Amino acid sequence: MKARQLRNHLxxxxxxxxxxxxFLAFTFIPxxxxxxxxxxxxxxFSPPRWVGLDNFHNLFFRDTKYWKSxxxxxxxxLFAVPLxxxxxxxxxxxxxxxxxxxxxxxxxxxLPSIIGGSVAVAIMWRNLFGDQGIINLGLIFLGFDPVRWFxxxxxxxxxxxxxxxWQFGSSMLIFLAGLKNIPVTYYEAAxxxxxxxxxRFFRITLPLLSPVILFNLIMQTIxxxxxxxxxxxxxxxxxxxxxGTLLYPLYLFRxxxxxxxxxxxxxxxxxxxxVVALLTALLFATSKFWVYYESxxxx
Amino acid sequence: xxxxxxxxxxLYHPLVTVFTILMLYPVIWLIMSSxxxxxxxxxxxxxxxxxxxxxxxxxxxxEGIGGYxxxxxxxxxxxxxxxxxxxxxxxxxxxxxxxxxxxxxxxSFWFAVMMATLMLPFEVVMVPQYILFSQLGWINTILPxxxxxxxxxxxFIFLIMQFIRTIPTELDEAAIIxxxxxxxLFARIILPLTMPALATATIFSFYWRWEDLLxxxxxxxxxxxxxxxxxxxxxxxxxxxxxxxxxxAMSVVSLVPVVIVFFLAQKYIVEGISTSGLKA
Numbered sequence: 001m002k003a004r005q006l007r008n009h010l011x012x013x014x015x016x017x018x019x020x021x022x023f024l025a026f027t028f029i030p031x032x033x034x035x036x037x038x039x040x041x042x043x044x045f046s047p048p049r050w051v052g053l054d055n056f057h058n059l060f061f062r063d064t065k066y067w068k069s070x071x072x073x074x075x076x077x078l079f080a081v082p083l084x085x086x087x088x089x090x091x092x093x094x095x096x097x098x099x100x101x102x103x104x105x106x107x108x109x110x111l112p113s114i115i116g117g118s119v120a121v122a123i124m125w126r127n128l129f130g131d132q133g134i135i136n137l138g139l140i141f142l143g144f145d146p147v148r149w150f151x152x153x154x155x156x157x158x159x160x161x162x163x164x165x166w167q168f169g170s171s172m173l174i175f176l177a178g179l180k181n182i183p184v185t186y187y188e189a190a191x192x193x194x195x196x197x198x199x200r201f202f203r204i205t206l207p208l209l210s211p212v213i214l215f216n217l218i219m220q221t222i223x224x225x226x227x228x229x230x231x232x233x234x235x236x237x238x239x240x241x242x243x244g245t246l247l248y249p250l251y252l253f254r255x256x257x258x259x260x261x262x263x264x265x266x267x268x269x270x271x272x273x274x275v276v277a278l279l280t281a282l283l284f285a286t287s288k289f290w291v292y293y294e295s296x297x298x299x
Numbered sequence: 300x301x302x303x304x305x306x307x308x309x310l311y312h313p314l315v316t317v318f319t320i321l322m323l324y325p326v327i328w329l330i331m332s333s334x335x336x337x338x339x340x341x342x343x344x345x346x347x348x349x350x351x352x353x354x355x356x357x358x359x360x361x362e363g364i365g366g367y368x369x370x371x372x373x374x375x376x377x378x379x380x381x382x383x384x385x386x387x388x389x390x391x392x393x394x395x396x397x398x399x400x401x402x403x404x405x406x407s408f409w410f411a412v413m414m415a416t417l418m419l420p421f422e423v424v425m426v427p428q429y430i431l432f433s434q435l436g437w438i439n440t441i442l443p444x445x446x447x448x449x450x451x452x453x454x455f456i457f458l459i460m461q462f463i464r465t466i467p468t469e470l471d472e473a474a475i476i477x478x479x480x481x482x483x484l485f486a487r488i489i490l491p492l493t494m495p496a497l498a499t500a501t502i503f504s505f506y507w508r509w510e511d512l513l514x515x516x517x518x519x520x521x522x523x524x525x526x527x528x529x530x531x532x533x534x535x536x537x538x539x540x541x542x543x544x545x546x547x548a549m550s551v552v553s554l555v556p557v558v559i560v561f562f563l564a565q566k567y568i569v570e571g572i573s574t575s576g577l578k579a
Contacts, residue, residue: 008401008402008403009403009404011401011403011481012397012401012402012404012406013397013403014397015393015394015396015397015398015401015481015485016394016397016398016409018390018393018394018449018450018451019390019394019409019413019450019451019456020409021450022447022449022450022451023412023413023416023450025450026424026428026431026447026450027416027419027424029427030424030427030428030431031423031424031427033427033430033431034423034424034426034427037426037427037430044430044433091318094315094318095315097311099308099311099312101312105315105316105319106569107562107565108319108322108323109318109319109322110565110568110569111322111323111326111558112322112323112325112326114506114557114561114568115326115510115554115557115558115561117510118510118528118553118554118557119510119512119528119531119532119535119553120329120531120550120551120553120554121326121550121554123531123534123535123546123547123550124325124326124328124329124547124550125325127329127332127543127547128325128328130341132341132342132344133341133344134324134325134328134344134345137344137345166322170572173569173572173573174572176573177573218418222418222420225420226420226421226422228422228512228513229510229512229513232512233512233532233535236535236536249420249422252422252425253422253425253513256426256429257429257517262430265426266426266427269422269423269424269426270423272420272422272423273419273420273423276418276420280418
């Protein structure tokens, strides 16, 4: 009996062994190595030299670009994530109607999200916002002044934010699935009691959707923190103008693979890891104040 | 007199159609511009119709970079996509079966570890992985991009697990009574039943690998090895007024497989995202 049980445990480990080996070799050991490297000076070619906290000290107190890139990233996350989620929810509600042909709209509106991460779309976006691009033509047509998107750091960052908002598709699909799970009878009962559309939205839709909102919020926040391709392509790898689009992952990439400061790049990676972990924990912690689970609260 | 629903639909469809066209306009603009002469793309940016309509951009763009045509880049990309996808899907199914169906000591610990890696930013492991692979002499090979895929991908493990959980366990018990071992149970019974989940995982893996830039950018330095994404990036680096058209044309070419797969497989994509929160 004992031997049999042992064999069962072993079979389990055989099945998950690829994950354990891959996790140790490509994730866990590299992360530990990167913690050690973050206390060294290392350029890939000569052996690492221990420098204690110098890398962190440099980043925090000497490197003005570092704080610039932190600031740019926070601005990006703070605008891109809420705008994307609001858009996703609005369009999901617009598409949550029993008309025929809805799936055609759903498919076409989702299309930008499936191609959105590609280099091709980043190249396209870069050209839409050129001095003679169609965005400026549209602005002139509507009677506004054209914007020099590549000349102004704030405007350049908005190019990236708008690109993120344009790809609201996967959040939209998740919201749509969530909306379909809300029983129609709730809305009917509320209507009978005289609740208007706004009241129904705030009292029924939002609370019942809050677990899905939490999920989308966490996943999209992480995704926003690690945005790389758009920043890299749209500003040709520089993060310009005046570091206005120097998103954190882009700066990390430049530190590591343009300047070969592997120690500082590792320090940056660890700071990113800690910040993302803390933020996720924080979002989970606040969730008990605003996320509503039907099974617990009762309807 | 129209019914209330019909009147609502008459207002609804034009509104949503206009919105859909606005959403897709940039892509349509890109496609149409790729048929315009390079020197006219921005002069006639306000018009969608190319005048004259030319195919030269495609011929020029296809010539590629460093003596290698776009045909080579597409082939390189397909090799990476195929090897990484087969590895990721098969290994993830194997691992998912272990998590979903077998009881063993430490299972919940490893499951928690796996879910944590789901949220781990790649940038965090980028530097040490690069050092590891350069020590192994894997720079300028596709190994750093392909090999890790064969050890399972957390998103796919989770997706396939969710699917395996919907298969009744009576099936397992019957197979065990009939003398099936765990491996046979997995290979003969569970694996064929999880085909829809495997299809979803395959499609997402295709997208991620096809659009991936960071992997090829870090590990592939010779024009002979370039993937489509990397070749486009190199086009952009040599951007001049004269080759905008070629760059647009090859951008369109790079999107063709993605869009074809999207329309063929959108059912799986929508289900994958709605049930597990996979993102593209």
